[in-house]
Amino acid sequence: MADGSSGEMIAGGSAWLTSSRRMLVHYAVTGSNILALAILLAVGASLSPYFLDVTNIFNVMRGTSMVGIVAIGMTYVILNRGIDLSVGSIVGVAAILSAGLAEYGVLGWVIAPVLFAGLLGLGNGLLITQLKLQPFIATLGMMIFARGLVYVYSDGSPIVVSDAPSAMRFLGSGYLGPVPMPVIVFALVALIGAVVLKSTIFGREVYAVGANEEAARLSGIHVQRNQISVYVISGLCAGLAGILLTARLTVGDPNAGTLFELDAIAATLIGGTTFDGGVGSVGGTVIGIMILAFLANILNLVGVSPYMQMLLKGVIIVLAVVVSELRKRRV
Amino acid sequence: MPINSHVDRRKLLKLGAAAAGGVLATPFISKFASAQGGLAGKTIGFSQSYVTTNWIKAQREGVIQTAKKYGLETIVTDANHQPTKQITDLEDLVTRRVDAIILSTYYSEAISPAVRHVNEAGIPLIVLSSALQPGVDYTVHLGTDTLATAKDAGDYYVKKLNGKGKVIQILGSPGSTVNQHRGEGWHSVIDKVPEIEVIGQVQADYDRAKALRGMEDMLQAHGHIDAVYTHSEDMAMGALQAVKEAGRLDEMFITGYDGVSPEILQDIMEGEIEGVWYYAPFGTEGVDAAAAVLRGEAVKKDYKFPSPFISKANVLDYYDPDTGKAKVASSRFQPGG
Structure with a gap:
């Protein structure tokens, strides 16, 4: 699932040479990540007889699907040479709205929260492009603002969805065949995210702007519109994750999504997308998120203490990025 | 700060510093609430670390409701999970010369300097739940063992x-x-x-x-x-x-x-x-203790409360299934303890 193969060609001849080298690096990193995931799964299977169980695999995937969806949006932003720290709080906004508006049907618990989340993403994009704020600062402000919105709306307490609509229960806890619904939503988002990035002009422009903003501008790309779009996409993804979280728990938790931004960024980086922009893929991020999720699962199954788990997670995130740096130098 | 923007400027100046102090809080509660035991007109400050859990919210509700019962004015602050904010919150309460402060904190170490400030100002301090660090003083501590x-x-x-x-x-x-x-x-x-x-x-x-x-x-x-x-x-x-x-x-x-x-x-x-x-949030008990202190009643310094086990057998003492709400637990505070 490596994509974005020729996106940078638009950015002009000289940029293309360096970009094609970049993509080569990305394939190498993605390749080594697939290998890492395979090794992880093999280790898991050998350490615990319960690991390669369909229920377990789908439980893990379901548990990580919300962060996973956020990470897809984050991939767009980081590819575009941005960063979005506000996603965790936007997940919270959507989660609490979804619970608070559940009585108004699908319009209330799905459409309104997701659209509102997209609006907050638009806010990020406008702050960055119109006021020329650095993405880090703009989204940091949004992160605090949006969490404030959650607390104001909920007065700081969880909103319990009494008599949750059956569609909500199905989305959160239902199955299609053996596959839990949140996993299906995650898969769909990943698929759409990958196709848009790989096969649309917009997607290629995301790469081009991230690789070289000036070159992209000179080649006629509407850079600002492109930048705004990625933050809207990131907001929409966070909104979707938020309503899934509420559907799963049938409770809107004011702390929902806290620190999601860090897991999403970690997954994106492990997946081979770099902070330099222009290099990376949705497929890589999906592998990154799976590495993180299965690692936690295996450590739980074999009974590693929770504190030790954090230590290992930190080491592995750094290790993954170091490995991809080393591959980069060799290619 | 709920300063009414329509108050014309000259008037405000005339009212002077003393009145301005009153405007800072919610001045109407004390005037219209039934004044119990000579506590009317007294103000208590309440400082919390972060209102995001049911437990902390129950604590705040307990304080506000009970203070109303006594006819006490309450100034509620929330540190929004930042120890530095809780320090300034406490200093603000000292500046406003409240009659007593009720404190609930997650950062007993970090806020010690501000607590010393409260001690120096001689304002009675009622501490809920988590204990303070050695080296600072308090009037009453209500805690669960x-x-x-x-x-x-x-x-x-x-x-x-x-x-x-x-x-x-x-x-x-x-x-x-x-x-x-x-x-x-x-x-x-x-x-x-x-x-x-x-x-x-x-x-x-x-x-x-x-x-x-x-x-x-x-x-x-x-x-x-x-x-x-x-x-x-x-x-x-x-x-x-x-x-x-x-x-x-x-x-x-x-x-x-x-x-x-x-x-x-x-x-x-x-x-x-x-x-x-x-796990009692002690909001109600905290105000009871503050009232006792303000009336000059003898209080102990430390109160340790046991935690009853809520099971199917006694859950109805804590829960009203008809309204779907938790019952407000009655105060367990007795000055003599």
Whole structure:
């Protein structure tokens, strides 16, 4: 699932040479990540007889699907040479709205929260492009603002969805065949995210702007519109994750999504997308998120203490990025 | 600051500093509320670390409602999870010359300088729940004996499991004293019983979704589980969801702490949660103590309250199923204690 193969060609001849080298690096990193995931799964299977169980695999995937969806949006932003720290709080906004508006049907618990989340993403994009704020600062402000919105709306307490609509229960806890619904939503988002990035002009422009903003501008790309779009996409993804979280728990938790931004960024980086922009893929991020999720699962199954788990997670995130740096130098 | 923008400027100047002090708070409560025991016109300040859990919210409600009952004005501050903000909150309350301060903090170490400031100003200080650090003074501390409660929990497990069983432990946030006590006290009892085995631990940071995920893994890893010991009600409900979805509720029992949200009380009533050890937020008791101090009654310095176990047998003392609300627990504060 490596994509974005020729996106940078638009950015002009000289940029293309360096970009094609970049993509080569990305394939190498993605390749080594697939290998890492395979090794992880093999280790898991050998350490615990319960690991390669369909229920377990789908439980893990379901548990990580919300962060996973956020990470897809984050991939767009980081590819575009941005960063979005506000996603965790936007997940919270959507989660609490979804619970608070559940009585108004699908319009209330799905459409309104997701659209509102997209609006907050638009806010990020406008702050960055119109006021020329650095993405880090703009989204940091949004992160605090949006969490404030959650607390104001909920007065700081969880909103319990009494008599949750059956569609909500199905989305959160239902199955299609053996596959839990949140996993299906995650898969769909990943698929759409990958196709848009790989096969649309917009997607290629995301790469081009991230690789070289000036070159992209000179080649006629509407850079600002492109930048705004990625933050809207990131907001929409966070909104979707938020309503899934509420559907799963049938409770809107004011702390929902806290620190999601860090897991999403970690997954994106492990997946081979770099902070330099222009290099990376949705497929890589999906592998990154799976590495993180299965690692936690295996450590739980074999009974590693929770504190030790954090230590290992930190080491592995750094290790993954170091490995991809080393591959980069060799290619 | 709720300064009325229509007040014309000259008037405001005339009113002078004293009146401005009154405008800072909500001045109407004291004028119209029934004045009990000569406390009318007195103001108490309330400083909290962060209002985001049911427990903290119940604490705030307890303070506000009880203060109304006494005809006390209340200034409520929230540090928004920042120790530095709680320091300035306390200093602001000193500046406003409130008559007493009720304090609930997660950062007893960090805010010590501000507490000293309160001490120097000679303002009575009532501390709820988490104790302050040595070196600072307070007038009254109302706390739960968390370690003793966790030992009670250990005894309950030994008895309920008949001295034999496989248990999962779901922990809250590391760094929280209460979280540590809930682990240590419980372990100190059950670890003496060799056949009670903690077969898995999950750190879920008091978060329901994390407890749900962690419990799914535990259910996957362990063919048989007898009990799930969680450090909070939210995590107990997360674990319950995982256990129910796995269809294994008959196999094990689940306990938690706190007992302030209607949801967990409902679960206890329905028998899906074995029970929780009540963790009083002390908002009501805190204002009772402040009132006693302001009236010049003799009070003890430290009050330690036990945590009753809320189970199916006594849940109706804490929960009203008809309204679906938790009952406001009556004050347990007695000055003589």
